[in-house]
Amino acid sequence: MNHEILLRCDALTVAYGASIALENVTMHVRRGEFVGIVGPSGSGKTSLLRALTGTVRAARGSVELANGIRLGYVPQVESVDWNFPITVREVLAMTRTKRRWPTITEEERAEATAVLADLGLAGLEDRHIRELSGGQQQRVFVARAMFAKPDVLVLDEPTSGVDVRTRHEILHLLRDLHSKGSTILLTTHDLNGLASHLPRLVCINREVVADGSPRETLIPEVLERTYGAPLHVLEHGGMPIVLDHDYESSESLRDAERDLRRIRGTSS
Amino acid sequence: MIVAVDLLAPYDFAFFQRGMVAATLAGALCGVLGVFVVLRGMSYIGHGLSHAVFGGAAASAVMSINFFVGAGIWGVVSGVLIGRIARQKILGADAAIGIVTTASFAGGIALLNRYGQARKSIEAVLFGSVLGVSWLDIIAITAVTLAVFAVVLLAYRSLLYATFDPQVAAVSGERVAFIEVMLMVMLSVTILVTMRVIGTLLISALLVIPAATARMITNSFGRMLLLSPVFGALSCLVGMNLSYHLDTSAGATIILVAAAGFTTTYVLAGRRARLRVASLHHI
Numbered sequence: 001m002n003h004e005i006l007l008r009c010d011a012l013t014v015a016y017g018a019s020i021a022l023e024n025v026t027m028h029v030r031r032g033e034f035v036g037i038v039g040p041s042g043s044g045k046t047s048l049l050r051a052l053t054g055t056v057r058a059a060r061g062s063v064e065l066a067n068g069i070r071l072g073y074v075p076q077v078e079s080v081d082w083n084f085p086i087t088v089r090e091v092l093a094m095t096r097t098k099r100r101w102p103t104i105t106e107e108e109r110a111e112a113t114a115v116l117a118d119l120g121l122a123g124l125e126d127r128h129i130r131e132l133s134g135g136q137q138q139r140v141f142v143a144r145a146m147f148a149k150p151d152v153l154v155l156d157e158p159t160s161g162v163d164v165r166t167r168h169e170i171l172h173l174l175r176d177l178h179s180k181g182s183t184i185l186l187t188t189h190d191l192n193g194l195a196s197h198l199p200r201l202v203c204i205n206r207e208v209v210a211d212g213s214p215r216e217t218l219i220p221e222v223l224e225r226t227y228g229a230p231l232h233v234l235e236h237g238g239m240p241i242v243l244d245h246d247y248e249s250s251e252s253l254r255d256a257e258r259d260l261r262r263i264r265g266t267s268s
Numbered sequence: 269m270i271v272a273v274d275l276l277a278p279y280d281f282a283f284f285q286r287g288m289v290a291a292t293l294a295g296a297l298c299g300v301l302g303v304f305v306v307l308r309g310m311s312y313i314g315h316g317l318s319h320a321v322f323g324g325a326a327a328s329a330v331m332s333i334n335f336f337v338g339a340g341i342w343g344v345v346s347g348v349l350i351g352r353i354a355r356q357k358i359l360g361a362d363a364a365i366g367i368v369t370t371a372s373f374a375g376g377i378a379l380l381n382r383y384g385q386a387r388k389s390i391e392a393v394l395f396g397s398v399l400g401v402s403w404l405d406i407i408a409i410t411a412v413t414l415a416v417f418a419v420v421l422l423a424y425r426s427l428l429y430a431t432f433d434p435q436v437a438a439v440s441g442e443r444v445a446f447i448e449v450m451l452m453v454m455l456s457v458t459i460l461v462t463m464r465v466i467g468t469l470l471i472s473a474l475l476v477i478p479a480a481t482a483r484m485i486t487n488s489f490g491r492m493l494l495l496s497p498v499f500g501a502l503s504c505l506v507g508m509n510l511s512y513h514l515d516t517s518a519g520a521t522i523i524l525v526a527a528a529g530f531t532t533t534y535v536l537a538g539r540r541a542r543l544r545v546a547s548l549h550h551i
Contacts, residue, residue: 053439073439083544084307084432086489094429095440102424102490128487148440 003030006069006152006183007052011061014047021047023207024061029152029185034178036198037187038217040227043205045187049156052185072150074141078161082130088116088140089125095148112147119143119173134162135169142173146182153177155186159194167193191218191242214240278512287398287465290406291504291522294462295474297413299500300420301458302479303493304451307431312362313350313452315472316369318459320346322394322468323372326379336408340460346372347456351448396467396519398508408461416454420493423447428489467519474500477526481533484541503529 008028014021022044029035037045050056051063053071065071092112093104104112116122119139124132129140138158145153158174159167171194178184188194195201201217203209203226210222218240223231232243278284305314324342328335346368353364420427429437430447438444459471466474482495507522514521534542 055435055438071439073436075433075436079435081432084489085483085487085492085544086428086432087487090428090489091432094425094432096425102421102493154439 003032004066005030006066007185008064009048009052009058009061010064012048012051012058012063013060014044014051014056015059020059020206022051022204025204025208026061027202027208027211029183031151031183032181033200034174034184034198035186035200035202036195037185037202037204038189038191038195038226039204039209040189043226045189045204046156048204049154049185049187053154066151069151070148072145072148072153074138074145074153074155074158076157076160077134077138077141079156080129080137080141082137085128087126087128088121088132088143091129091140091144092116092147095144115143115147119146134166138162138166138170139173142177146177152183152185155184157187157189159188159190164193170194171197196240196242218242275509275513278509283399284508284512286401286403286406287518288505288508290401290409290465291398291508291518292501293406293409293413294465295478295500295502295504295522296497297409297416297458297500298462298466298471298474299478299482299497300416300493301451301455302475302477302500303482303489303496304427304431305455305475306479306483307489308451310455311472311476313365314455314459314475316350316365317343317347317456318463318468318471320350320369320372321456321459321463323374323376323379325463325468326376330379330383335464336460339463340457342372343456343460344453347452348449351452394468395517396463396465396470398465398518401464405461405464409465412457412461416458419450419454423450424493427451432489465519466522470519470523473523474503474526477523477530478503481526481530483544484530484533484537487544499526499529 005028010026012025013023025044025048037048039045047056051058053073054063054065089104089109089112092115093108096108113122113125116125119142121136121139121143124136124140129137132140142153142155155174158170162170167190174184174186175197186194196214196218199213200211201214202211203217203222205226205228209226210217216222218233220231220233223233223242234241234243279288302314305311321339321343324339324346325335327333327342328338331338350365350368353368426437426442426447429440429442430444434444459468462474463471478499479492479496481499482492485495486492503526504522507525508518510516510525511518511521
């Protein structure tokens with residue numbers, strides 16, 4: 001597999017007036033990687049994503065994209081105007097702006113149908129976006145990004161504001177796309193539901209705190225530096241589980257571990 | 269038969285024929301741009317811009333400059349200025365529009381007071397004078413209508429992308445800022461050429477009502493873009509004829525017909541359709 005670097009930022013600083021959102025951030029994304037950017041609110045996750053996608057300028061440092069690559073951006077579902085008069089097919093077709101004529105070609109229609117079928121949305125082409133379930137709504141925007149044949153799929157908080165079932169659907173969808181060769185970069189504050197399932201995490205709090213696998217990054221020392229508060233981490237089935245409650249004593253922590261085992265045992 | 273003859277009576281007059289052509293084109297033009305005005309929550313901008321252009325129209329009349337040149341430059345500058353102030357968040361969009369447009373409108377009123385001889389032209393701009401449109405007006409409306417329809421057709425997907433999802437459109441390489449300027453210029457020029465037909469005070473209604481009616485009927489952007497100009501043109505066609513027979517102001521009758529169409533659709537369309545229009549911004 002070709003592991004060329006598709007996105008890179010070097011000593012990147014992003015500022016909004018006098019307020020510095022990111023400082024001296026260096027990271028890269030290689031073809032075929034599945035990378036999650038994690039951090040608390042206001043840590044600069046969205047600013048990093050915006051800088052990498054070119055919608056925010058670097059105050060210092062640089063952002064480089066491999067020659068001619070295309071980004072497929074999936075916005076937060078909360079930012080979408082669900083009352084906008086638009087069908088699923090129209091959502092997909094708008095990305096092909098090089099063909100400006102309103103009507104969709106037969107070739108585009110076939111491609112759209114194939115992308116929608118791949119993402120489990122077959123038969124929903126003429127539905128209004130509001131008439132879809134939460135998982136289907138998120139999938140439509142992934143489908144729009146995929147329809148543009150991107151080199152990197154970029155998702156901003158894909159599990160923000162969705163229910164547990166939709167979160168599972170999104171995680172499975174992204175894993176599936178990654179296994180088929182897609183390069184994926186996303187931001188998330190969902191440590192257990194999403195981040196711990198990704199192969200690589202970049203923890204940021206205005207600067208890069210850690211970069212590595214969940215086992216290397218979801219550890220108390222890194223999390224305390226990232227979130228500014230002590231967080232306990234348990235391990236279950238080889239996967240780190242971050243406890244975001246304030247466990248005052250080792251006894252209550254043991255209770256949490258026991259509860260976790262019970263819950264996992266029940267679910268499995 | 270008597271009724272048929274009576275209905276066709278106004279068409280014996282050349283001024284009515286000119287007015288009918290101008291009004292129908294103006295309705296279709298406002299209808300197509302109204303889709304963007306309504307979906308972008310720019311209704312207030314349309315209203316404000318028509319007031320801003322009034323200042324330019326008043327200045328043109330007083331200084332004996334061609335109406336289209338004077339008011340056109342004034343309108344485009346106002347439109348771009350409003351868009352720029354709103355986008356750069358120097359002020360809130362509402363405050364920016366309020367300051368630019370009311371200052372321009374007040375300037376027009378001051379000119380009206382100072383130079384009474386310009387009163388007739390200015391009143392025509394304020395309240396519309398569809399039966400007094402010249403061939404030059406018709407040529408101007410036709411040219412702008414063709415140009416706007418061509419831009420909307422050729423830049424359809426970019427316009428849709430930048431209207432629905434400007435952030436992602438920008439990431440995907442769309443020139444969102446340029447598209448916004450283009451829309452403001454089209455809106456300014458549309459207001460300029462249609463204001464003598466419908467009048468500054470009623471023009472924002474023709475920008476909003478047909479598009480809002482179309483929104484109730486369809487959930488598709490493409491179909492809304494087809495229906496809205498049809499509703500705009502029909503409102504003008506029916507309103508013009510009614511105004512002749514009822515001996516009422518053409519501009520006011522056109523808006524009343526459009527409003528009646530909206531109300532009828534609202535009543536007949538059902539709850540889901542009413543929710544669609546309730547979700548529109550800033551109407």
